[in-house]
Amino acid sequence: xxxxxxxxxxxxxxxxxxxxxxxxxxxxxxxxxxxxxxxxxxxxxxxxxxxxxxxxxxxxxxxxxxxxxxxxxxxxxxxxxxxxxxxxxxxxxxxxxxxxxxxxxxxxxxxxxxxxxxxxxxxxxxxxxxxxxxxxxxxxxxxxxxxxxxxxxxxxxxxxxxxxxxxxxxxxxxxxxxxxxxxxxxxxxxxxxxxxxxxxxxxxxxxxxxxxxxxxxxxxxxxxxxxxxxxxxxxxxxxxxx
Amino acid sequence: xxxxxxxxxxxxxxxxxxxxxxxxxxxxxxxxxxxxxxxxxxxxxxxxxxxxxxxxxxxxxxxxxxxxxxxxxxxxxxxxxxxxxxxxxxxxxxxxxxxxxxxxxxxxxxxxxxxxxxxxxxxxxxxxxxxxxxxxxxxxxxxxxxxxxxxxxxxxxxxxxxxxxxxxxxxxxxxxxxxxxxxxxxxxxxxxxxxxxxxxxxxxxxxxxxxxxxxxxxxxxxxxxxxxxxxxx
Numbered sequence: 018x019x020x021x022x023x024x025x026x027x028x029x030x031x032x033x034x035x036x037x038x039x040x041x042x043x044x045x046x047x048x049x050x051x052x053x054x055x056x057x058x059x060x061x062x063x064x065x066x067x068x069x070x071x072x073x074x075x076x077x078x079x080x081x082x083x084x085x086x087x088x089x090x091x092x093x094x095x096x097x098x099x100x101x102x103x104x105x106x107x108x109x110x111x112x113x114x115x116x117x118x119x120x121x122x123x124x125x126x127x128x129x130x131x132x133x134x135x136x137x138x139x140x141x142x143x144x145x146x147x148x149x150x151x152x153x154x155x156x157x158x159x160x161x162x163x164x165x166x167x168x169x170x171x172x173x174x175x176x177x178x179x180x181x182x183x184x185x186x187x188x189x190x191x192x193x194x195x196x197x198x199x200x201x202x203x204x205x206x207x208x209x210x211x212x213x214x215x216x217x218x219x220x221x222x223x224x225x226x227x228x229x230x231x232x233x234x235x236x237x238x239x240x241x242x243x244x245x246x247x248x249x250x251x252x253x254x255x256x257x258x259x
Numbered sequence: 260x261x262x263x264x265x266x267x268x269x270x271x272x273x274x275x276x277x278x279x280x281x282x283x284x285x286x287x288x289x290x291x292x293x294x295x296x297x298x299x300x301x302x303x304x305x306x307x308x309x310x311x312x313x314x315x316x317x318x319x320x321x322x323x324x325x326x327x328x329x330x331x332x333x334x335x336x337x338x339x340x341x342x343x344x345x346x347x348x349x350x351x352x353x354x355x356x357x358x359x360x361x362x363x364x365x366x367x368x369x370x371x372x373x374x375x376x377x378x379x380x381x382x383x384x385x386x387x388x389x390x391x392x393x394x395x396x397x398x399x400x401x402x403x404x405x406x407x408x409x410x411x412x413x414x415x416x417x418x419x420x421x422x423x424x425x426x427x428x429x430x431x432x433x434x435x436x437x438x439x440x441x442x443x444x445x446x447x448x449x450x451x452x453x454x455x456x457x458x459x460x461x462x463x464x465x466x467x468x469x470x471x472x473x474x475x476x477x478x479x480x481x482x483x484x485x486x487x488x489x490x491x492x
Contacts (some may be wrong), residue, residue: 020353088428088469093462096450179343196349197436212346218343
């Protein structure tokens with residue numbers, strides 16, 4: 018286990034964190050790219066999921082997009098984006114677009130499912146009280162769909178922190194490049210330190226968002242019924258690694 | 260009319276020379292390279308799923324013995340699944356080096372976490388009335404498991420195999436970091452040399468492989484659970 022001790026001493030060494038290629042700069046870059054991608058994906062997927070769920074249209078799209086997202090390798094999309102002519106290339110917009118594409122499926126699927134699982138009686142009652150469509154969406158459906166929306170957000174966030182690592186395979190950015198550079202130069206402590214740091218970040222995001230989920234999701238609207246839905250949830254509630 | 264071509268005659272004009280994204284000539288001339296990469300991809304897939312199933316199934320049975328074991332196993336599964344694949348490859352690396360074993364072990368661990376959850380969910384979903392009925396007509400624990408519980412848990416088990424299989428195909432590409440990423444190696448090399456046809460062909464093949472695996476496992480489920488015909492999968 019000496020490699021573990023070596024990498025731990027690499028992690029606590031202040032000089033490993035400083036400088037342009039240091040762990041500090043790479044971590045900030047990593048989290049920045051991940052956050053930006055998650056923001057873009059949320060701005061697209063959540064309104065779309067709310068709208069599709071409210072109208073009940075596009076269900077097949079909202080469900081199947083998760084399967085497609087799983088089948089397409091992030092690495093392949095990143096390589097293609099880097100090789101495409103301007104405005105693509107090895108730049109921030111390319112990376113954010115690629116990472117956001119992979120964050121859309123969990124957000125969209127869970128937002129849609131959350132909206133569809135809102136108790137119809139609650140919607141009918143809201144209509145009976147004279148609420149308009151927008152009021153109904155904002156004051157009845159959205160609060161009831163929030164627990165599943167939060168599940169989607171957690172899955173997307175953990176996944177994007179993981180997949181941001183792959184950016185290190187196509188450029189010299191993020192903590193992924195700390196790992197790839199270390200592999201190339203056979204610098205074991207650096208490699209393992211980068212890996213430990215990325216794993217810790219992903220776990221931290223999972224724990225923080227899971228705690229947030231429990232606080233927000235006090236009134237759950239989920240009523241799992243039957244085997245079919247359970248099998249679907251298996252895919253929907255696990256944070257996918259990238 | 261004279262067309263100014265440098266070294267006309269020595270350089271053929273085809274999609275490889277023009278470095279086009281879509282190039283049938285690439286597929287023709289590099290078919291052995293593509294097949295070798297595809298073979299490695301399949302090897303990783305089959306071995307990872309085998310590890311996931313062989314270790315995951317008994318682990319799921321163990322997890323169902325007590326509530327605290329269940330939360331321990333499922334918690335550990337979530338923990339492992341959260342670790343980014345590139346990091347997981349590298350954490351196995353000190354033991355296995357730059358070999359295909361590194362990729363297989365890491366992706367086997369992911370499959371394991373998905374399959375454990377699938378088996379537990381499937382077995383939990385077996386109606387207790389059915390289990391009681393089986394016990395009532397004299398089924399022992401072993402027969403109850405293999406003839407009643409496992410068949411009824413199969414849809415959930417195979418659903419988890421499909422998720423694990425499709426993710427494994429996609430994640431194998433990242434194995435390029437340890438030089439054993441199957442089609443991912445071609446992506447990695449194509450990025451360095453800006454070889455567009457190689458990148459697109461390898462990407463498309465990876466996606467096709469993932470869909471093929473998904474359909475194959477779906478067909479397997481249909482074949483193994485004939486009583487569910489007519490029920491949407």
